[in-house]
Amino acid sequence: MNDILAYSRWCLGVVILILAWEITGNRGWLGSTWPPLSSIFDYLNSRPNLELLVRNAGVTGVNAVLGLLFGTLIGALLAILGFLIPRLYPGLSTFATFVNALPLIALGPLLIITVGEGATPVAIATLSVFFSFFVAAISGINQTTAIQRDVTIVFGASRWKKLRFVQLPAAVPRLFDGLKLGASAAVLGAILGEWFGSGSGLGVILVSAMQNFQIELLWSAALFGTLLTITGFVCISLIRIAFFRRYL
Amino acid sequence: MAEFQKETLGSPLDGSPPTSVMQPFIEIDGVSKRFHLSRSDYVDALVDISFEIYRNEFVALVGPSGCGKSTLLRMIAGLDEPSDGVIKVGDDHPRELIAKQRVGMAMQEHGLMPWLDAVGNVSLPFRLAGLPIDPERVEELLELVKLSKFSNARPSQLSGGMKQRLSIARALVLQPDLLILDEPFGALDAVTRRMMNQELQRIWSRKPTTTVLVTHSLEEAVFLSDRILMMSPNPGTVISEYPVPLPRPRTLETSREKDFLSLVESVTARLDEICATELLS
Amino acid sequence: MMRVWLVGAIVRYWTILILLVFWQVLVTVNDYNSIVAPSPIQVGTAFLSDPEYFMSHAWYTLSSALGGLILGIAMGTIVASLSWATPLFNGLLMPMSLFFRSIPIVAMIPIIVRLVGYGSHSVIMITAILTFFPCYLLFLSGLEDVNSTRKDFFSSLNCQPKGFKMLTFFRYLALPSAMPNLLVSVRLLAPICILVALVTEFLMGLQGLGYVMTSARSTLRMDVSWAAAIISCLLSVGFFLVASAVEQKYRSRWSD
Numbered sequence: 183m184n185d186i187l188a189y190s191r192w193c194l195g196v197v198i199l200i201l202a203w204e205i206t207g208n209r210g211w212l213g214s215t216w217p218p219l220s221s222i223f224d225y226l227n228s229r230p231n232l233e234l235l236v237r238n239a240g241v242t243g244v245n246a247v248l249g250l251l252f253g254t255l256i257g258a259l260l261a262i263l264g265f266l267i268p269r270l271y272p273g274l275s276t277f278a279t280f281v282n283a284l285p286l287i288a289l290g291p292l293l294i295i296t297v298g299e300g301a302t303p304v305a306i307a308t309l310s311v312f313f314s315f316f317v318a319a320i321s322g323i324n325q326t327t328a329i330q331r332d333v334t335i336v337f338g339a340s341r342w343k344k345l346r347f348v349q350l351p352a353a354v355p356r357l358f359d360g361l362k363l364g365a366s367a368a369v370l371g372a373i374l375g376e377w378f379g380s381g382s383g384l385g386v387i388l389v390s391a392m393q394n395f396q397i398e399l400l401w402s403a404a405l406f407g408t409l410l411t412i413t414g415f416v417c418i419s420l421i422r423i424a425f426f427r428r429y430l
Numbered sequence: 431m432a433e434f435q436k437e438t439l440g441s442p443l444d445g446s447p448p449t450s451v452m453q454p455f456i457e458i459d460g461v462s463k464r465f466h467l468s469r470s471d472y473v474d475a476l477v478d479i480s481f482e483i484y485r486n487e488f489v490a491l492v493g494p495s496g497c498g499k500s501t502l503l504r505m506i507a508g509l510d511e512p513s514d515g516v517i518k519v520g521d522d523h524p525r526e527l528i529a530k531q532r533v534g535m536a537m538q539e540h541g542l543m544p545w546l547d548a549v550g551n552v553s554l555p556f557r558l559a560g561l562p563i564d565p566e567r568v569e570e571l572l573e574l575v576k577l578s579k580f581s582n583a584r585p586s587q588l589s590g591g592m593k594q595r596l597s598i599a600r601a602l603v604l605q606p607d608l609l610i611l612d613e614p615f616g617a618l619d620a621v622t623r624r625m626m627n628q629e630l631q632r633i634w635s636r637k638p639t640t641t642v643l644v645t646h647s648l649e650e651a652v653f654l655s656d657r658i659l660m661m662s663p664n665p666g667t668v669i670s671e672y673p674v675p676l677p678r679p680r681t682l683e684t685s686r687e688k689d690f691l692s693l694v695e696s697v698t699a700r701l702d703e704i705c706a707t708e709l710l711s
Numbered sequence: 712m713m714r715v716w717l718v719g720a721i722v723r724y725w726t727i728l729i730l731l732v733f734w735q736v737l738v739t740v741n742d743y744n745s746i747v748a749p750s751p752i753q754v755g756t757a758f759l760s761d762p763e764y765f766m767s768h769a770w771y772t773l774s775s776a777l778g779g780l781i782l783g784i785a786m787g788t789i790v791a792s793l794s795w796a797t798p799l800f801n802g803l804l805m806p807m808s809l810f811f812r813s814i815p816i817v818a819m820i821p822i823i824v825r826l827v828g829y830g831s832h833s834v835i836m837i838t839a840i841l842t843f844f845p846c847y848l849l850f851l852s853g854l855e856d857v858n859s860t861r862k863d864f865f866s867s868l869n870c871q872p873k874g875f876k877m878l879t880f881f882r883y884l885a886l887p888s889a890m891p892n893l894l895v896s897v898r899l900l901a902p903i904c905i906l907v908a909l910v911t912e913f914l915m916g917l918q919g920l921g922y923v924m925t926s927a928r929s930t931l932r933m934d935v936s937w938a939a940a941i942i943s944c945l946l947s948v949g950f951f952l953v954a955s956a957v958e959q960k961y962r963s964r965w966s967d
Binding site: 504507508509528529530531533534535537539540541543544545554555557558559560584585586600604610 | 858860861863864865866867868869870876879883884887890963964965966967
């Protein structure tokens with residue numbers, strides 16, 4: 183009963199959000215930069231507009247996926263390294279915190295020189311994914327209780343075996359959480375990276391539409407960015423479900 | 431010592447009340463509690479429980495885990511509603527007593543506020559009741575639980591036993607008409623627990639208050655209470671009752687005496703019997 | 712004594728050291744000139760040749776980020792408290808904030824820049840808007856996630872999170888219980904507010920370190936651009952460390 187009430191409040195919230203957007207946009211209460219939702223869909227209804235956005239979203243998507251891949255790999259490798267060689271761990275965790283505290287945008291000037299303009303989106307996406315996955319992996323690996331760890335020690339398991347059979351399975355839920363955070367971070371990183379002289383991508387469209395007052399294009403690009411993130415969430419959730427079906 | 435073992439199977443109301451406390455204060459009449467697991471599935475946690483607790487009586491509820499003693503306690507305290515039956519405290523709904531701020535409560539988890547010091551924690555009931563804080567009363571309570579020296583310490587700076595004593599001081603500060611204790615020393619080690627029992631017994635004997643205690647420890651139940659109600663699970667109900675005619679004040683010596691030990695023994699035997707039938711069924 | 716300290720520092724900071732060495736090696740081996748990639752020394756001289764220029768822009772960035780953060784946190788805590796008190800309000804706001812949490816909102820700053828308009832207050836306002844949502848969500852979950860024993864104790868004294876004792880419940884239980892989450896949100900948002908300020912400056916191109924980074928690049932002063940980028944990094948890391956220290960220090964006051 184309480185659930186139903188909360189749920190209906192929630193739905194009401196969504197409906198009011200959409201209605202408020204449409205009405206304020208229609209009346210122009212928030213200025214010309216706040217278009218009604220319907221005008222964005224009108225804009226996307228034309229073939230060239232849609233193609234432009236799909237093409238650029240594809241570029242950003244590829245950048246984000248690469249960033250997610252590299253970032254996850256690096257994060258996982260460093261987390262495992264930190265677990266197998268405990269001496270390295272404090273330095274790795276300082277590094278992760280340091281990367282997290284860096285403003286991604288400030289890495290732009292440094293990265294366009296070191297890795298080139300084309301690879302900057304992937305590099306920034308990689309760095310931002312790295313942090314969230316590394317933190318998730320470390321906290322996941324340390325999820326096991328002291329008793330579970332003691333039991334493996336009593337059975338004389340090597341550090342590697344301990345990781346393989348106890349720590350890693352225990353970490354799986356956290357790893358998926360890290361991946362989900364990473365999906366959003368990857369899209370953000372790719373778009374920020376594209377602001378630094380990349381030829382195409384949603385980032386380029388967002389900036390040029392902003393500068394040229396192409397309001398519908400601006401909102402459409404934002405919509406596609408959101409869709410990319412949501413697609414990432416959905417894919418990771420599906421993988422998660424498949425994984426749990428297969429192994430649990 | 432069979433002469434004080436008055437066991438009344440099935441009808442707990444037959445037990446004659448201790449002569450010193452004749453006035454019923456809490457009346458529990460045909461109380462049941464049903465928990466719904468899903469739309470069609472449910473468990474009966476408690477079924478048709480009836481008994482009375484007398485004014486200024488100390489009653490202990492014991493029984494195997496899962497017999498619903500904590501649920502019953504929450505309902506007596508007015509924190510939960512029975513599915514069926516009536517609970518009256520002083521001729522009123524238990525919530526009326528809460529509304530008058532006449533209930534004191536201490537649980538296994540101390541539930542102290544980490545952001546307040548000892549004085550702040552013990553004064554909190556005054557604030558919540560909207561009463562002016564009585565610093566002397568707070569000081570008196572800290573004295574009573576022997577924490578005067580720690581009046582400015584935060585809970586994180588106190589040991590487990592000290593935290594429980596503080597939580598008991600907090601429960602007593604408004605001089606409640608009903609004291610609810612749910613495993614107050616459950617998280618403590620056996621030695622500390624014995625000390626705590628002695629302290630609680632001393633504090634209680636100084637000013638007897640109607641008290642309902644839930645505990646796993648039968649020694650604790652015998653040591654502290656005037657009467658023990660034993661519950662059995664599936665479904666939860668009261669099946670035996672033991673008066674505890676040991677004189678007060680009770681000390682650590684009491685807990686080594688023959689009367690004490692034989693009462694503990696017979697209560698333990700009964701509990702074992704319940705657990706054994708539970709396992710067989 | 713000295714050796715112990717040195718070993719401790721290496722254990723903690725070896726990754727950063729490797730990164731610095733890597734940078735130096737990269738510049739030396741490839742023999743970049745200063746237009747392509749300035750060496751650390753060139754970046755240093757660029758800063759020292761006009762420190763006031765950098766410091767005034769850094770101050771602009773820091774003050775607008777801080778101002779925005781304070782505004783965002785103030786709004787977040789107030790709106791979360793109102794949400795806590797009125798379930799209807801909560802239901803209306805929740806979908807919006809979850810939506811904002813799941814999109815890469817920093818990438819949407821171009822839109823917000825257009826909405827807020829170009830002006831001296833834009834950076835503060837945008838920082839405030841973007842820090843509002845995380846703070847709102849965290850603080851609200853802190854208000855709602857009250858330890859059940861404490862809640863029972865409050866109930867036993869007739870103090871419920873509804874009705875006329877609601878304010879008492881809020882003042883003595885919900886609010887203090889949410890303090891650790893407030894500290895966490897300050898720590899999490901410290902680097903984010905700097906990032907948001909930089910991004911906004913970068914896009915608007917009026918003032919601040921974000922502006923220096925782009926404008927210097929367009930005039931091929933890579934040393935100036937890098938100096939601004941490095942100052943931004945130091946600012947962000949420094950602010951994060953301060954916020955973490957504050958959290959560490961006060962956390963134990965509010966939690967078990």
